[in-house]
Amino acid sequence: MAFAVSLAKLQAEARCPICLDYLRDPITIECGHNFCHSCIHQRWEDLQDIFPCPVCLHHCSDRNFKRNIQLCHMTDIVKQLPTPRRKRKRQEEKPLCKKHNEVLALFCEKDLELLCPQCGVSSDHQAHRLMSIEEAAAGQRRKLKSFIEPLRQQAEDAETGYENEASKPFEVRREMENWKRELHYECKELKYSLETGQGTINACLFMEEKDVEEKLTENRRQMSNHMSMLNNLLSEIAEKYLQTDLDLLTNIENIHNRYEHIETPAVFSYELKKESCTLPPHYFGLHKMISTFQVDLTLDPETAHACLIVSRDRKRVMFNTMTRNYLHNPQAFSSYPGVFSYEGFDAGRHFWHVEIRGTGEWSLGVCKESFLRNCLMSPSLSNGCWQDQLFTTICGTCLTGQVMQIGVFLDYELGEISFYNLNNRSYLYRFTDTFTEKLMPCFSIGPSSKSLTICILRDKG
Structure with a gap:
């Protein structure tokens, strides 16, 4: 094995770096490199003053060639040595410059291009940094390695984006179904007024849904193509990284x-455009109220009774029969299963939308900020709470599976709190009083409730 390696090195030393054939009439130039006399003469034929070495680019001062007789005899001896078939094949397959038909032995760092020695001394690359194949391949291999991780991250981001796009049609359908359900309630309450408009509105919703779905499908197609392109490029770079120097730089x-x-x-x-039907005059006031004065409330877990569970997004609360263990908070309800919102109001007009799902007793409204949450009394008008209590004043407890939507409107200066049934857009009743301190929206679930959830919604007008 060692002999074969040494033989290959000896044969390589006996070859001309320009023509890659065995040296013919070898000469040695100023920097010490050896070439065929005809090869170096042809290379420097049109040059004046500066004569760069085709191997190391050393600037020779003149064309004084020194015949190397000893190398000539050594080359004759090397020619008689057998050349391995594999070595011969590899030499024959070395790429050549299409312009000069010479071996591509240099690499231009600026143009990222393989060059032959003659290309390297041309005006196109005279000011560029040229390097050997081995050095260039090592540098480019490092760069390719630096591409892999960012490209892999982009591919993962693209895949996540594709999955998000794939879920959007379901969200669109769900929102459309919610709006259709609201439309159904309104049409049932006002059948005569809506007979001529319901079909048109459903058609508009259907067309919009199809239009959005088509665009979302196109989104998924583009994201899929982008993801495929990134994965292909990632695979190509990973494969390129493992190739030989010349193949890598090609x-x-x-x-x-x-x-x-x-x-x-x-x-x-x-952005879905919600179609609305033609409503009687008194309906326009409620729609305008919602779009003008609606606020987005969040529940305050610090005020929640120990039997109430507030969701992570602080939009939902439900009753828990197993009392949770936690440090006592003086701000929390201790004797009444209630919870306040973070937001309170001491001026202006405000509207919020609440959905109640499940079976059980509930109440909602507003309380004075100073309401004693650790006292044994329940919220009432006498202690500064104005609440819509389903289990006492409206229609009994919720039926199993029923979904109720209630709107609460606070006019602080006018001293009014009004309640609306948003299932059919009807007015329920109101409280009137004089408000002198900050009011807090409050929510309560009775201890007899089963799977009852109060959820704060953001009505889209």
């Missing part, structure tokens, strides 16, 4: 260009 510019010009496709962002 067409490396293409990979650089594709990596540097990666663009995430713009996706269609949608």
Whole structure:
């Protein structure tokens, strides 16, 4: 094995770096490198003053060639040695410059291009940094390695984006179904007024749904194509990284260009337009009230009774028969299963939308901020709470599976708190009083409730 390696090195030393054939009439130039006399003469034929070495680019001062007689005899001896078939084949397959038909032995760092020695001394690359194949391949291999992790991250982000896009049609359908359900309630209450408009509105909703779904489908297609492109480029770079030096540097510019010009496709962002039916005059006041004065409330877990569970998004509360263990908070309800919102109001007009699901007793309204939450009395008008209590004043407890939507409107200066049934857009009743301190929206679930959930909604008008 060692003999074969030594033989290969000896044969390589006996070859001309320009023509890659065995040296013919070898000469030695100023820097010490050896060439065929005809090869170096042809290389420097049109040059004046400066004569760069085709191997190391050393600037020789003149054309004084020194014939190397000893190397000539040694080359004759090497020619008689057998050349392994595999070695001969590899030499024959070395790529050549299409312009000069010489071996590509240099690499231009700026243009990312393989060059032959003659290309390297041309005006096109005169000011560029040129390096050997081995050095260039090592540098480019490091760059390719640095591309892999960012590209893999982009591919993962693209896949996440694709999955998000894939779920949006279901969200669209769900929102559309919610709006259709509201439309059904309104049409049932006002059948005569809506007979002519319901079909048109459903058609508009259907067309909009289809239009959005088509655009979302296009989003998914673009994200899928983008993801495939990233994965293909990632695979190509990973494969390129393992190739031989010459193969790695061949067409490396293409990979650089594709990596540097990666663009995430713009996706269609949608905003559904809710169609509304033609309503009697008194309905316009409620719609305007919702769109003008609606606030987005969040529940305050610090005020929640120990038997109430507040969701992570602080939009839902439900009763828990197993009392949770926690440090006593003086701000929390201790004797009454209630919870306040973070937001309170000491001026202006405010509307909020609440949904009640399940079976049980509930109440909601507003309380004075100074209401004693650790006293044994329940909230009432006498201690500064104005509440809509389903189990006492409206229609009994919720039926199993029933969904009720209640709107609460506070006019602080006018001293009014009004309640609306948003299932059919009807007015329920109101409290009137004089408000002198900050009021807090409050929510309560009775201890006899089963799977009852109060959820704060954001009505879209």
